[in-house]
Amino acid sequence: MDDLFDIELVDWKQNRTGYHVVLFKLKFAPGAAQRTDALPGFSKRLLSSLPQLRIHACHNGAHKSFAMELENTEIAHAFEHVAVELAAQLAKHPRAEMIGKTAWNFSIDGQGVYRVEIQGFDSCEEAREIACRARGLLQEAMC
Secondary structure (H helix, E strand, C coil): CCCCCEEEEEEEEECCCCCEEEEEEEECCCCCCCEHHHCCCHHHHHHHHCHHHHHCCCCCCCCCCHHHHHHHCEHHHHHHHHHHHHHHHHCCCCHHHCEEEEECCHHHHCCCEEEEEEECCCCHHHHHHHHHHHHHHHHHHHC
16 A cells, blocks of 8 residues: 555446446555645645646535535545546546546445545546546645
8 A cells, every 4th residue: 555545446337328437445544644634735736736626516515616625525535536637638538427426434345445436437447547647646735
């Protein structure tokens, strides 16, 4: 496991609308920061690296933009949005067709394990490459 989290691609399927959906498990080391508010300056550095995140829609109970949500959210949630943005930029996928969801159930998966589901990748290889790049950008924002 590296300093931030380990990524495992655990499922790849095509949904009934024809989109491919990938499920990642992000596993954080015991004691590792799991929320953005535990990392001073993190959101500012990440938004500086990927300013397009400012326009991301985010479905949260508080009706906050993703840029606002980024101040105090799970790092796995930030991974979801960074991966969607990189897919839009690098693989030229329309943002509107890239849909993500971050969830966790520590009693089932264990402490520090998050599930991130993203719809819209063309292949497992593409999903893995973008996941590695997303983790790298998050790692840089931690410094």
